[in-house]
Each structure stands twice: as C-alpha cells, then as structure tokens.
Amino acid sequence: MENEYLKTCNITKSFGGKRVLNDVSFTAKRGEFICLLGPSGCGKTTLLRIIAGLENSDSGTVFFRGKDFTPVPASRRNFGIVFQSYALFPNLTVTQNIAYGLKTRDIGKKAADGIVNEMLEITGLHGEKEKYPFQLSGGQQQRVALARALALNPGILLLDEPLSALDAKVREKLRKEIRAIHDKMNITTVMVTHDQEEAITVSDKIAVMNGGVIEQFGTPDELYFTPKTEFIAGFVGMMNFLHLDGRKVGVRPEQIRVSTFSNEGINAVVKDIEFRGSFLRLFLKLENIKTDSPLVVDVSSCDPAMQRLRAESLIKVQIPESAISF
C-alpha cells in the first residue's frame, strides 16, 4: 500500500467532445515528489483537478491508499491544493487564511493556534502574520497558499504551477523551499509545471504529458538519458536529432566532442556562437549528415581554442556511441 499511495488508473476526460485526457495512469509511492510536466494545454491541470476531486473524470479511477476515491467529493479527500493564482482570501489576514480550514474541524482553538504557528514557522512568515495578502510580495503570497494547504495535514499536496507567477530568482529559491518542506513533512506531493528544469531539479519522478497522455513516467535521469520518445528527448533538456544510416538518433549537446586541431571526426562549419556564461553554445552545420536543425554543442567558455572560434570556422565533430536511436 505504501507503494501505491496514490494511483490513477485509465483516467479519461473530454470537454465538449474534445479529448483532454486519454487513458492516463500513474502511481506515486508514499512520500514521493511527482511532477506532471508538459506543454501548455496538454491536460496537466485537468488531471490535477481530477485527483483533487474538483473535476469528474469521464472514466477511470483514482485510488488513495488502496481505496477507490473516485466518488469521494473534494471536501472529504483532505488533499491540500495550491492554485496557480494562489486564491488567497483578500479580506483575511495571513493568519486567518492559514486557519481558514482549521476552524471547521473540531480540534480546539489552542491546537489550531499551534498548527498555525507551526505553519508560519515552516514557511518563514512569522513577521507577516497580521498582513493582508495584497501587502505581500508574490513569493510571500505563494508561501501563504502553501501554508494554508499544509495546515490541514493533507494526505497529498497538490500544486498547480505554484511558481509560474514569480521571477526567476525567487522561483529557484522557492522550489528549493518547497522540496525542503516536502522532505521535512514527508508529504506526498504532485506538482504541475511546464518548466522542465524545475521538474528535473525538484522531483523524484516525472510524468511527461503530451496531448492528453503520459508519454513517460520515470526519474529525472531516466527521462534525460533514456527518453522513450522523440518528444520527451526534445522536451526534457536540449537534444540534437541526426539522421545516421537511415535512422534518427538523438545526442545531448554536452555529449558531443569537438576539436579544432584533431583530424578525426566529421567536418563541420560554425554557423553561430552564443556566449552563455559558463559555456559557449555552438551551432554547427555538419558535412554529409542531415540534422533537423543546426547541431548544438556546448563547450567550456574557458577553453582558449574555443574562444578563438568565429562564424565560418572549420571544426571536427565526434558523435558518441551513446547516442539514443528512435
């Protein structure tokens, strides 16, 4: 049962004849951090809402700790949800927002205050507790939403793009915090995101969705190193696609070796160079090999030989054996 803490089986959902989710299944272990990753409109939010019980699926089942939860209304599931818009009640203070759900439970005022304090502690909001949502920064609002969802000690924490409204620096900091809170409370978490970097860095497992189906469900490095489909290969990390001997293979930019003096390898011409700080990204045109787009190769920006490269420079390229074929 601990291995099948949350399980969705063959979830299907259409809106007005348009199939949004098609036979979606995945399983989360207790305490796992799962990401639902995919491009806009692929059905992530819909799946999350079905798990939460806010939306009914057309067919399929949601199991929680082995029990069929499909007919259980959202109000009885005790799943914590953080919405993309946070949906903080603007007329209630931070404390009142966090305590909102506690009020209806018979736990006594003292216990409720204790929980609120603990949540303020965990999310670092003690200084803000009497403020109203509009007085808070985006990141702080996000934390309040998180604290409010966690206060009821939910069976699962569901997050719908919790960081998408924040700027890059805050986003990076907060995703670390979310992961830290997850580890500390050991709470099974499902997070929706369309940012593959975010998914790779925080999750134990990622379900990559495309057009209403889960194309692959696996750990971040499984997805990165052994993507099952071309879509995954292109969506998770950067990937070059080459046509070699009639097959299509994928190679990561950092797996390709280039040299300005060696005689071995394939001839290539530098088409463009991007300075990316710690590395240089080269865009190459290969001789005799067809690529979907210019071959992307990342090289160290400290390498003097590479620093000398200009557009139209000639270069040798070695494609590693580890290339993935499709």
Added chain:
Amino acid sequence: MKAKTVTSVLIGLIIVYFLLFFFLPLVSIGRLAFYNTDGVFIGFKNFAEYFTSPNMISSFKNSFAVSGTVTVVTFLLAFFYAFSISRIHMRGKYVLRYISMISLFTPTMLHGIALVYLFGRQGLVSNLFVSWFNAKMHTNHVFPFEIYGAAGIIISEVIYTFPHAYLILSVSFAMSDQRLYEAAETMGAGKLRKFFTVTLPSVKYGAISAITTIFILSFTDMGAPKIVGGQYNVMAVDIYKQVIGQQNFSMGATVAVLLLVPALIAFFIDRLIQQRQGATFSSKSVPYVIKRSLFSELLAAAYCWGIALLILFVIGTSVFVSFMKFFPYDMTLTLKHYMFKYVAGDFSSYLNSLKVALGTAAVGTAVAFAAAYTAEKTKAKDVFRKVPYALAITTLAVPGLVIGLAYILFFNSPSNPFSFIYGTLTILVLANIIHFIAVPVMSITSSLKKQDREYDNVAESMGVPPVKTLFRVTLPLSLNAVMETFFYFFVNSMVTISAVIFLYGQDTKLATIAIVSMDDAGDTAAAAAMASLILFTNMGVKIIYDIAAGMIRKKTARWQTIQR
C-alpha cells in the same frame, strides 16, 4: 453531495419564483389579449380593433413621437454632459454628477407638476411674467407655448431619463484607453479626427445601451404624461384609462402587449450588440489623460452648469411650491401642504411607501444575490444555473405597467392560490422586485465575476462548507454591490408608479399614487409636497448610504487594493 442538493433546491426555488411572479403573470396578459372572455382564441381581433380606433392610433403615434424625440434629445444632452465631465478639466465635477442624478430620486410626476407651475395656465412664467411684461411694455403678448401635451411630456421625460443615460455613458467614457489616443496622435490625427475615430467607436456600445434605455423608459413611463399630458394621449396612459377608468381589461392587455413589443425589441437589440463587445478594455489599458484647453473648458463648464441649473430649477420649483401658502399669489412659508389635510391623499400613503421600499430592498437584494450567486458560483450544470440569471435579465424589457396589469390579471383571479396577496403590501413588494431586479443581478454578477473562481475550490478542498465561504469571503468581497443594490431597490420603489398603480388596495395606497390622486383632485400643492417628501427621503437615504459606504470602505481599505 449535501452542498449539491442545497444548490439544486436553491436554483429550483429561484426558477419557481420567476415562473410564478414573472412568467405566468405575463402569460395571463397574452391570454387576455388573444382570447375572448369565454377563453376562445380570437387571434388579432383585439389588435384589429385597436388599430381601427382613431384615438388609439393617435396614442400609438404619439408614444413613438414623444419617446423618439426624448431619445434624441436626452442622448445628445447626456452624451456631451458625460463627455465634458470625463474628458475636460472642470471644477465641481462632483457636484455636477450629483445634480445630474437628483431626478433619479423623484417620481416623474414631480417634473410634470413643476412644469405646470412654471408654464401652465396659472404658471409663473406663462402668466405672471407675461402680464408683468405686457404691463411694463404696454404690449399685448400671449404666452406662445402650451405646456400641456407633447412639450410637457418631452421635457419631463428628458429630465427623467437624463441621469440613466448619463450613468451608462460615463461608464463608457471611463473605459477608454489612452494608448489609442497616443497612437492616433503619432499618426497625425487632429482633435476632430480623434473624436470620430477613437472616442466615438470606444463608447459605441455604451451609446447603444443608453439609447435603448432612454427609449424604453420614456416609452413606458406613465407618471409625467398623466400629469402634464392634457389631451395628448400616449399608450402608457391608455392602459391606465382602459383598465382603471373603463374596466376594459382586454383592451388594456392589448395595449400592454403593444407596449411590451417595442421594449422587447429594443432590449434584444441591445443584448445582441453588447454580446459582440467582448473584451475591448483590458487590464493593460491606460486611463485617459485629460489635456487642458481654456476654450473647451469654458464651453464645457457653461454647458454642464446650464443643464445642471435647469434640472435644479425644474425640480426646485416643485419643492419651492410645496412650501408656499398659495403659489404664486401668497408666498408665505408654510408646512401646511405637508399635513395632507382636506386633500385627496394622506400621510399613511407615505408610510406605506417606506414599508414597501424597505421590503423591496431587503427581499429584492436577497433574491438578486441568490440569482447572481447560483449563476456565478455554484457547480450545477451550465444550462440549469444560467436560467435564473437569464430570467432576471429579461425582466429589464418588461415595463412596470405591464407587470402591474399582469399581476392583477394573475393574482386577482379567484382560482389562483396566491390570490390572498392581492391588495396587500406584499404584492406591491413582489411587483417592485420583478420590476427592478435586472440591474441588481447584473451588478452583483459582475462583482462576483471579479472574484477568483478558485476561492470556492480552495474552500472545498479544505472541507469548509460553501455557506461558510459565502459569509466569510464572498459576501464581504461583494459588500459594495450588495449595498448599492439595496439602495437601488429602495430609491426605485419610492419613486415608481407604473406597476403599483394597478395593485394598491384600500389600505395600501402609496405616496406616488397619492400624488396622482391629489393632482387629479386639484390639490397640486399637496401633490408637490408629497413628491418633495419622496425626494427628501431618497436624499436622506443617499446620505446615510454614502456615510455607511465610506465607513465600510475605510474598514476594508486594509485589504482592498482597488476600490470600486
């Protein structure tokens, strides 16, 4: 499951409410217009009779002529008034806004009475001034202007419809986007060109709404033509005469249908066009920046103050007269007209009006909120939850007179189990709620739409019952709209005559009805006093409302970023 049942019951109740108090009464009018007294279908026989009667045809033409003229005049006046106030730098805009809205607080009879006092046979201008002028100049002029008739009706209706048009137009002007003006300017557009290519298109939808509103209001108003119409008949008064005067209910119903049809057409044209509007004003829009120009400022100020003073002058005349012993011959200050002694109306009708207005405001606000809430916030099936909203909005097209007539026909029938409400204050409250509910439902809906839909989902996921979220979050966030609604119902119930004139009983006479009977009986000063009393009441309520709203705003300012 439980919340779902509650929702379904609530929606069911609202639908039953509208069926019972709106739809079925209307059907009974249709029945009367198309069937004879034995219940046999007679098709358009009544209408044929209507259109062969020269009197009726002339009323029909008069109604269109008057409301057509009123529509053009009010629209132009209100358009430039709204334009000046929102687009030109001026002092005292706040005062101008207030003055323009005073006539919302008065029954239309008050304007008619004022006009009679000013231009009638014994009028101040028409009689005293002209004879004074003749004596001074040794001339023999006759006042060239007959106020009883089309002119009087038109002036009264213009004053009556002006604030409605102004309010709609000023909202449109407020929603214009400065970026469009800047774009036009960089492309070298001059003032006039900007007006025609940017300003006009951006208020297009508001203008259409204003025009249909003015038309419907003036087409269906009975108060002013009753007082100042003289021999000039219009359809709204015909209904009254047919039903109350001649007890000819089928002809009354026929006229009612004829009154309803143009109103319905105007209503649907407006709906259709508004639907195309979509989102022309986004959150990215930049508010219009007023540019200074001395010439246009002077022109605008003269124009606005001219209109405002005219409104004040007309309304002020009635108020002034009500305090004079015997205007214009004995100008001693007195309160005797407010005693309502030895006249065809008494003070209890004022108290009845207060009761009805408070009842309408309280119950109406609850019904309007419930209709808006179910449409906007519940999870029932779309078709099902939109029905109450659609029904509520449709009431906008149905004139008060038609509602009133429908109610007598429906509730006075002995077979109706609700016939016991006939002749009570309750039926007046019910008629008023249906009469005025459309605007409140729209404004509460738009305030609910501004709230995050996820509020309810968050609460649900926390296992908090919807009722608690309604009281803890939804209602506090819509407090402004709720208070406005209460005020709107109150003020309109105080000034209305059309629906209630058919429905009052021995002990449930209202102030507006008393005005008409006093005026009929020649107790014009008392009628003016009663009309002024209504005005004072509404102004008092407005002051209380403003204070309360200010206090609430201060209290809620702590959590409100944007104040509306």
